[in-house]
Amino acid sequence: MFIQNNYGADMARPRQFDADQAIDRGMDLFWSRGCAATSLQDLTAVLGIVSGSLYAAFGSKEQLHARALERYRSRNAGALISDRDSATDVWSALRATLTA
Template identity: 50%
Template structure:
């Protein structure tokens, strides 16, 4: 008689990986990559270091996963803005989303993607490069959307899509830094509105 061997049943993790990643994201958002110690992270996540490594990899890998969660969650306004019908609507939604996210109640002030690793030593170099690539990707997506707007006649002929994209990113990044310094949502929305007053007329 042949005996069928069953594969051992995997032991449950014993924690909510989704919630743990949410907490890690908040720690990185508040303290940056280098400022977030493993003790800070595991304490907020409610798990041991061993469990963290098993579920998420090392600190650098955890940071990448947290940034991905941030992109799909609090920073999802950027992708939604690109779907707006006009270039001006894109810019308006993009800056309004930046203001809301950087002053979000119950979350750290500022932007994880901007302040997460602006000044980094050797241990934070990979995280810094990850965030540079993240911000560049945002700029490129805006540039391509504005290029389409020029082709469609929604922006004047001769408009520089790259310059417009960099302009919006610079204003958005400045909003994040100001929010981290204590500026209110109302004050930052006024900045966004002022920036839009220079938008190219159709």
């Protein structure tokens, strides 16, 4: 939806939700249900937004899932790499990665 300004040009409505918070909530939902089992209705209910806002902010459910995966990776990869690098052999590294 567009709002007309005083000069006759269209302006996009400002986002009414925190995209980072939406990604975090989406990440939790995808984690618990999986991407395929998470519906657009599930996402909009948990995120507290309408489908148009989800599409405007993220493009699609799949793109939100990709952003959630990137968020998960950025938060958790450092610890996994550290555990792997501190292991004394391959089996210890594998065990550390899997238990993490």
